[in-house]
Amino acid sequence: EDQVTQSPEALRLQEGESSSLNCSYTVSGLRGLFWYRQDPGKGPEFLFTLYSAGEEKEKERLKATLTKKESFLHITAPKPEDSATYLCAVQGSYNTDKLIFGTGTRLQVFP
Amino acid sequence: EADIYQTPRYLVIGTGKKITLECSQTMGHDKMYWYQQDPGMELHLIHYSYGVNSTEKGDLSSESTVSRIRTEHFPLTLESARPSHTSQYLCASSLTSGNTIYFGEGSWLTVV
Numbered sequence: 001e002d003q004v005t006q007s008p009e010a011l012r013l014q015e016g017e018s019s020s021l022n023c024s025y026t027v028s029g030l031r032g033l034f035w036y037r038q039d040p041g042k043g044p045e046f047l048f049t050l051y052s053a054g055e056e057k058e059k060e061r062l063k064a065t066l067t068k069k070e071s072f073l074h075i076t077a078p079k080p081e082d083s084a085t086y087l088c089a090v091q092g093s094y095n096t097d098k099l100i101f102g103t104g105t106r107l108q109v110f111p
Numbered sequence: 112e113a114d115i116y117q118t119p120r121y122l123v124i125g126t127g128k129k130i131t132l133e134c135s136q137t138m139g140h141d142k143m144y145w146y147q148q149d150p151g152m153e154l155h156l157i158h159y160s161y162g163v164n165s166t167e168k169g170d171l172s173s174e175s176t177v178s179r180i181r182t183e184h185f186p187l188t189l190e191s192a193r194p195s196h197t198s199q200y201l202c203a204s205s206l207t208s209g210n211t212i213y214f215g216e217g218s219w220l221t222v223v
Contacts, residue, residue, distance in 0.1 A: 034211065034212075036214075041217070041219070042216050042217060043117075043201050043203075043214035043215050043216045043217045044154070044201070044214045045214070046211055046212075046213055046214075049211055087154075089154075097142075097159055097167070098144075098156045098159070098169065098170065099154075099156075099212060101153045101154045101155075102153065103151070103152060103153050104153075
């Protein structure tokens, strides 16, 4: 069964304190792994798509990496405005009609 | 940035009322989706559409129905709302299957 597990559930960081969020997945034939940011009461905002092991993508203070079993979202020198829930989702090659989501990591960055 | 719009954003209605959640996208995307998300929980796909006159049920069973008469419009209807329907409903779209899925801001529905 396709599954996505994110850890930790919640993370509190001091401003400038770098860290990583984990997304472990099992899927029959990975078509793509997606990272989204979700602010309270809003819809998910697309961040990255990763397609194959070894791939990396960066955007401002965020960097996403992918292996055959997991993905990491590295946050370098975070700021309070980075506070949000970060969602990971996978899309299997046999069924590209849907995304399988994890429950997310709730990140809080304090000044 | 995704151009996908949902109305209403917030709605409180009484049990037994009929409600339609509107969703429109201006990106010309073929595929559209409805996801349901309870606070702190995963998103679950409840409906999707490949294009005009196409509607499919998702993984999570839902008493809602959808229609796709125009490419840009994908409304979701609950004929008789119940408290168990209280949730956030997220509309999304993608260019085709396998492409990145973009989400709207969501509609928060509370049934009292």
